[in-house]
Amino acid sequence: MKDSQLTVTAYDWVPGFAQGHVRDLRVRWALEEAGFPYDVEVMAQGTQKKPAHLKRQPFGQIPTLEIDGQTMFESGAILWRIAEASAALLPDDAAARDRVLSWVFCALNTLEPPVGMLATLELFVSDKDAAARLRPEIAAAVTGVLERLVVALGDKPHIVGHFTVADIVLTTVLRDVPDDLLADLPSLRAYVDRHTARPAFQTALAGQMTLFAENAAKYERAG
Numbered sequence: 001m002k003d004s005q006l007t008v009t010a011y012d013w014v015p016g017f018a019q020g021h022v023r024d025l026r027v028r029w030a031l032e033e034a035g036f037p038y039d040v041e042v043m044a045q046g047t048q049k050k051p052a053h054l055k056r057q058p059f060g061q062i063p064t065l066e067i068d069g070q071t072m073f074e075s076g077a078i079l080w081r082i083a084e085a086s087a088a089l090l091p092d093d094a095a096a097r098d099r100v101l102s103w104v105f106c107a108l109n110t111l112e113p114p115v116g117m118l119a120t121l122e123l124f125v126s127d128k129d130a131a132a133r134l135r136p137e138i139a140a141a142v143t144g145v146l147e148r149l150v151v152a153l154g155d156k157p158h159i160v161g162h163f164t165v166a167d168i169v170l171t172t173v174l175r176d177v178p179d180d181l182l183a184d185l186p187s188l189r190a191y192v193d194r195h196t197a198r199p200a201f202q203t204a205l206a207g208q209m210t211l212f213a214e215n216a217a218k219y220e221r222a223g
C-alpha cells in the first residue's frame, strides 16, 4: 500500500461545528501514522449527492479512499485496510490484533451511535424544547458507555498494547463527546489529549482545517 496511488475525499468547507470533526480526519491520521503518501480530492459542498460520487459512496458521504483505482467507503473499513498494511497501526501478535479489531468495532458500534445521537439532538433537531427534554436520557446513555470504557482502559496509555488503529477510532469518537460529559472522566480526557498531541494527528487536522480556511469566503458569500 505504501507504493499505491492513494486518494482520500474531503469537503472544501463545512459549517464551524463540524470543522475538525469530518471523518476524512480519521483516514488522513491513519495514513500519516503509516507514512503512506496520499492525495486529497477536494469536493465542493453538494457534489457528494451527485451521481458520480454516489457511485462510489452509496450514501453521498465522505470519506472514500481510492487505492490504485479501486474505491473503498466507510471510515472503519478504510482504516482497517490501512492498518493491515502498516506495522505502525497493528501489532504482529494475532491475539492482540483481534483485540484491536474488537475495539475498532466497539468504537464504531457501541460508542459512536449514542455520541452521534447526542450530536444530532444538539445540532440538527429543530424542535429545541424536545431536544432539551431528551438530552438527559441520551447523555446518560453516552455516560454509561464511557464509564465502562474508563474501566477497560484503566491506567493504560493505549487501549491495546502500543498505539494502534483502535486508538485512532476511539480518539476521533471521543472528540465528539461534549465537554460536560468528559469533565468527570479525566482518564478519557487525558487519553484524547495524549493521542491528539501526536504529530500525525496534528498534520491530519491541519490538512482538513486548511481547506476550510481557503474556501470559507466562497460559502460566506453564498450566505
Ligand SMILES: N[C@@H](CCC(=O)N[C@@H](CS)C(=O)NCC(=O)O)C(=O)O
Residues within 6 Å of the ligand: 021, 022, 023, 024, 048, 060, 061, 062, 063, 073, 074, 075, 076
Ligand atoms: N459511517 C460513515 C459515516 C460517514 C459520514 O457521516 N460522513 C459525513 C461527514 S463526517 C458526510 O459526508 N455526510 C454527508 C453530508 O455532509 O452531506 C463512515 O464512517 O464513513
